[in-house]
Amino acid sequence: MDRINELVEVLNEANYNYHVLDNPTITDQEYDKYLRELITLEEMYPEYVRDDSPTKRIGGEVLEGFQKHTHKIPMMSLSNVFNEEEIRDFDKKIKKDSVKPEYVCELKIDGLSVSLNYENGKLITAATRGDGVTGEDITNNVKTIKTVPLSLKEPISIEVRGEIYMPKKVLKELNMRREADGLPLFQNCRNAAAGSIRQLDSKIAAERGLDCFIYHIPNPLDYEIKTHYEALEYLKKLGFKTNPENALVSDVDGILDFIETRGLKRKDLSYDIDGVVIKVNNINDQLELGFTAKYPKWATAYKFPAEEVLTKLNDIIFTVGRTGQVTPNAVLEPVIVAGSTISRATLHNEDYVISKDLKIGDIVSIRKAGDVIPEVVEAKIERRTGDEKDFKMTTHCPICGSVLHKDDEIVGSFCKNPNCPARNIESLCHFVSRKAMNIDGLGERIIEDFYNFGFIKRFSDIYRLKDKREELILLEGFGNKSVDNLIENIEKSKSNGLERLINAIGISGIGEKTSKVLAKKYGSLESLMNASYEGLVAIQDIGDILANSIISYFKDDEKVKEIEELISFGINTSYKDFNLSEDDRVSGKRVVITGSFPFISRDEIKKFIEDRGGNTSSSVSSKTDIVIVGSDPGKKYDDAVRLNITIWGEEELKEFLNE
Numbered sequence: 001m002d003r004i005n006e007l008v009e010v011l012n013e014a015n016y017n018y019h020v021l022d023n024p025t026i027t028d029q030e031y032d033k034y035l036r037e038l039i040t041l042e043e044m045y046p047e048y049v050r051d052d053s054p055t056k057r058i059g060g061e062v063l064e065g066f067q068k069h070t071h072k073i074p075m076m077s078l079s080n081v082f083n084e085e086e087i088r089d090f091d092k093k094i095k096k097d098s099v100k101p102e103y104v105c106e107l108k109i110d111g112l113s114v115s116l117n118y119e120n121g122k123l124i125t126a127a128t129r130g131d132g133v134t135g136e137d138i139t140n141n142v143k144t145i146k147t148v149p150l151s152l153k154e155p156i157s158i159e160v161r162g163e164i165y166m167p168k169k170v171l172k173e174l175n176m177r178r179e180a181d182g183l184p185l186f187q188n189c190r191n192a193a194a195g196s197i198r199q200l201d202s203k204i205a206a207e208r209g210l211d212c213f214i215y216h217i218p219n220p221l222d223y224e225i226k227t228h229y230e231a232l233e234y235l236k237k238l239g240f241k242t243n244p245e246n247a248l249v250s251d252v253d254g255i256l257d258f259i260e261t262r263g264l265k266r267k268d269l270s271y272d273i274d275g276v277v278i279k280v281n282n283i284n285d286q287l288e289l290g291f292t293a294k295y296p297k298w299a300t301a302y303k304f305p306a307e308e309v310l311t312k313l314n315d316i317i318f319t320v321g322r323t324g325q326v327t328p329n330a331v332l333e334p335v336i337v338a339g340s341t342i343s344r345a346t347l348h349n350e351d352y353v354i355s356k357d358l359k360i361g362d363i364v365s366i367r368k369a370g371d372v373i374p375e376v377v378e379a380k381i382e383r384r385t386g387d388e389k390d391f392k393m394t395t396h397c398p399i400c401g402s403v404l405h406k407d408d409e410i411v412g413s414f415c416k417n418p419n420c421p422a423r424n425i426e427s428l429c430h431f432v433s434r435k436a437m438n439i440d441g442l443g444e445r446i447i448e449d450f451y452n453f454g455f456i457k458r459f460s461d462i463y464r465l466k467d468k469r470e471e472l473i474l475l476e477g478f479g480n481k482s483v484d485n486l487i488e489n490i491e492k493s494k495s496n497g498l499e500r501l502i503n504a505i506g507i508s509g510i511g512e513k514t515s516k517v518l519a520k521k522y523g524s525l526e527s528l529m530n531a532s533y534e535g536l537v538a539i540q541d542i543g544d545i546l547a548n549s550i551i552s553y554f555k556d557d558e559k560v561k562e563i564e565e566l567i568s569f570g571i572n573t574s575y576k577d578f579n580l581s582e583d584d585r586v587s588g589k590r591v592v593i594t595g596s597f598p599f600i601s602r603d604e605i606k607k608f609i610e611d612r613g614g615n616t617s618s619s620v621s622s623k624t625d626i627v628i629v630g631s632d633p634g635k636k637y638d639d640a641v642r643l644n645i646t647i648w649g650e651e652e653l654k655e656f657l658n659e
Contacts, residue, residue: 007038013052024191028274029309032080033335034338036212044500057295060644065200066136069127073218075115076132076303077294082336084256090278090300099285104228105258106246108275108301109213110190111165112197114142116214121155123148128197141197144206147241154238156221162214162240166193167270170209173498189272211271214240220283226360227281248281259302260596261632266304275303305330308367308377311335314390315360316347318398320422322430323414323508326397326404328353330364330376337368345374349412350393355382359388391613397422416556425451427506431459435512436504437493449475453535459505460565463489498525498575505563507553509546516610517541525563525573529554585656587613590619594637595630597650600657608657 014031018024035054038281042049083089094101094564111128114260126142128137129382142148145164152158166174174192175185186192186504196208212596217223217231229248231414236242245265247258259276266273280286280298289298315331328347331598346367347353358364362379396403399416404413407467415423428447433440439462442450450456452648453475455468465472465487503515510518519538528550536547553559567573593602595618605628608617615650620639628648641649648656 001045004038004041004045004048004050007034008053009049010034011038012052015054024187025033027306027310028303029306029335029337030311032303033311033333050540051363057472064211066138066198067133069115069125069130069137071115071127071130071133071135074132075129075135076296077115078299079295080275081300082305083301087255087278087302089298089483092318094280094289094298096288099280099282099284099289101280101285102233103255104246104248104252104279104281105255105262106215106277106279107243107262107269107273108277108303109163109243110188110272111193113161114138114164114197114212115159115161116142116148117159118152119153119157122373122565123150126552134424138197140202141205142212143200145210145212146214149239156223156238158557159218160214160235160238160240161216161218162212164193164197164210165189165210166196166208166210166271166272166525169270174208189413195598207630212241213243215242226283228279228282228283228286243655255302257596257599263304264632264634266596273304274300277301283284290612305368306337308365309335309337310363310380311342313358313360313362313364313376313379316353316358318394320397320399320415320420320426322423322427322506324414324417324420324423325349325564326394326415328391328393330358332364332366337374338412342366342368342374345376347376351411353391353393357581358391359384360391361385361388421451424457428456428459428462430506431504432462433504436500437496438495438500440489441482442489458562458565460562460569461570463494463566463571465490494569494571495573498523498573501525501573502528505553505559508549510550514541514546523613525567529560529563583612583614583656586626587623588615590615590617590623591626591628592617592624592636592640593628595633597630597653599654605639605653607659 010026011031011034014024014026014034038053039055042053042055081090091101111156115127115129115135116123116313117125117127123139123143125137126139126148129135138524142151142164155635161571168189171186171189171192178185186195192208193210196205196210199208215232216234217225217235220226220228220231223234224418225234229246232242232246245262247254249255249258253279255276262273262276278300280289286296286298289296312333313330314333316328317331317511318326319329320326327349330345330347332343332345347356347358356376356378358376363375363383367375367377371517393413394404397420400415400417400420402415402417402420406413407417417423425448428451429444431437432442432488433449442462447456450465455472456462469483469487472478473480474488497519499512499516499519502510502518503512518528518540522531531550533547534549536542536550537544591614593605596602597605609616617624620636620643622643623644624640624643626646626648627636629637629640630650637647639645
């Protein structure tokens, strides 16, 4: 009950600041997180639901100074989805009601919702969403927006809905003028649009260069419109500006393709978007699916992953990696980043935490580095309360208790105990991981259990598991089929390429990319084991530290003995493509891949090019030799044209792949 009360107060205050004062005090991500928590708690404890809960409301309050406007048909909000799994769940719920849907996908414009009412073709009133039932009459201000027709091309009476927004270029020019006049700058296009449309003086609104897309008719059957896509076409016919970036799709894969391709175009648009709206196309299906108290069941909004989100740093704990490095890790209040819920993030090392001035209890910003690894960007120092606690690096291994050592060449603190269980378990987990030996069925939990049971202590023990089949099938969660599948996957891993084996054995500083370089250069594990320092440092991207790391690894008698054990089990130690001839079309050239291809993944194209002597890059520059272009390529194609770089389309790519 206390937590429900706390969340209601926080969300209502945020609603007031955002909708009434146009002065957001928490981010959209924080708001979404708190609202989801409140919804969950209210479902679990309905006896504690308050009458003023934001879950019972749709928007904000009506500003004093504007006349109130009652919507004949309520203006509802949309539910949100954040990843592929939630999109598929939405589709399943639609199909549960015996609906065989096709969907319309549209861009979610980041602006201010508006309802326009016409009588006999003339604009009579314009109103904000307000609380969904009662909004603010902003007719005088909306009339200043040049793309909103004052008279329709047909003399009909109709209500339409859309989004008022400020173009990016207009915001930039407006802020330049405000800066010159010593006025505070607008944070973004949405806030600028909301602040402009709520001016009591319509002259100010007229100077703000607002625009408007119309995307909805709340009662389409009254106009004999049977699908939402038909409604969009009819709106254009009446003279409204509609967004051209929409598509009719037949299934979830079509939705996901739309999201991916439009996401690539996002930065090049002249206006801000924050997601994609997904609607069931057939109007009768919409009516059959109906509404909740707050949302239509036939529509939802996919939110694009935020570049950065805010959450609380609840604690800093320490973990031990496969090389023995002890790493501080952030324990976070769970938050959605790039479509997944994040509760942990690496803090790398002591110097990183100190340089960021992180304290336990801080509000911190989080982003996904490369869309994969969660990263703490900074502490929001202005939000400190004085209750935060200073960070202190541990001096002992959190698992075995050994005193940590600092390395002169590599930043960090290390556990040097070769028998440290945490080091060994992490090393084994890395060995079987997807980018190493790729042994499906040996996840982290199973590796830890097998280690504790004594089944696996070294890499070679993995290949002895087939001799323990009868013991394994007696374990909880295992059976004949699962054990046989595991043994089969272990056997399959013996034929992996050399680059996977080099990555798997865990040479300090050597990852997936460098492993492939070494495999291609030396051709066999035996040759790499006998590599000279001079030969190693002559390889691009391998310097003094990595060369010494490789040589030291193969001087360790225990490690060499373990490699000999692996070889005795028949594990491949040769680079499979070692004799692959280089292709003059890509050899030594820098290649960029952009867009999507229906017949091959970009990772497969990348591997094909690199196997034939080419180099791949993620950005186009004057040093780029070839840009391979698929559908919806975005800005990289424009850059290639501007820099007069050779462009391959699908036909050129297919010719290259086939040959």
